[in-house]
Amino acid sequence: MNETAYDPQNIFAKILRGEIPAHRVYEDAHTLAFMDVMPQGEGHTLVIPKAPARGLLDADPASLAAVTASVQRVARAVKAAFSADGLTIFQYNEPAGGQTVFHLHVHILPRHEGVPLKRHEGGMADDAVLAEQAGRIRAALDG
Numbered sequence: 108m109n110e111t112a113y114d115p116q117n118i119f120a121k122i123l124r125g126e127i128p129a130h131r132v133y134e135d136a137h138t139l140a141f142m143d144v145m146p147q148g149e150g151h152t153l154v155i156p157k158a159p160a161r162g163l164l165d166a167d168p169a170s171l172a173a174v175t176a177s178v179q180r181v182a183r184a185v186k187a188a189f190s191a192d193g194l195t196i197f198q199y200n201e202p203a204g205g206q207t208v209f210h211l212h213v214h215i216l217p218r219h220e221g222v223p224l225k226r227h228e229g230g231m232a233d234d235a236v237l238a239e240q241a242g243r244i245r246a247a248l249d250g
């Protein structure tokens with residue numbers, strides 16, 4: 108297989124198909140947002156397109172536009188839900204760029220003055236904690 112081809116067995120494709128669970132916070136026709144299971148900070152949320160794309164470079168522009176709109180919407184809710192002072196939003200492409208899951212995704216991290224991010228490989232979060240945080244974000248989206 109071409110190593111830069113989209114692999115439909117990647118973990119986020121499985122989440123999209125409902126084959127593995129995720130704490131979902133937002134969904135529309137073109138995008139899905141859910142909690143990162145190994146968060147770099149409280150409230151670490153991911154937004155993905157439903158259309159298959161490995162990263163930014165092979166994504167359809169319409170899909171990218173939908174992701175951007177959802178990132179803004181979810182970011183506002185994340186900021187409110189965690190009373191954040193700011194947000195860090197980032198997106199990696201290919202292993203050299205730091206990417207580990209090869210379905211396009213945008214990270215949203217609420218930030219507080221003086222609190223550094225945890226390391227990327229910081230370990231799995233407690234499921235109940237993620238569930239509570241997802242509920243907070245969903246409530247902020249509804250509010």
Ligand code: 5GP
Nearest residue numbers: 118129142143144145146199205206207208
């Ligand atoms: P990347 O380095 O590719 O930008 O980030 C992939 C992200 O996906 C990481 O922050 C990692 O914690 C997260 N992640 C990896 N596997 C899973 C999973 O099975 N479920 C969820 N919700 N997040 C995952």
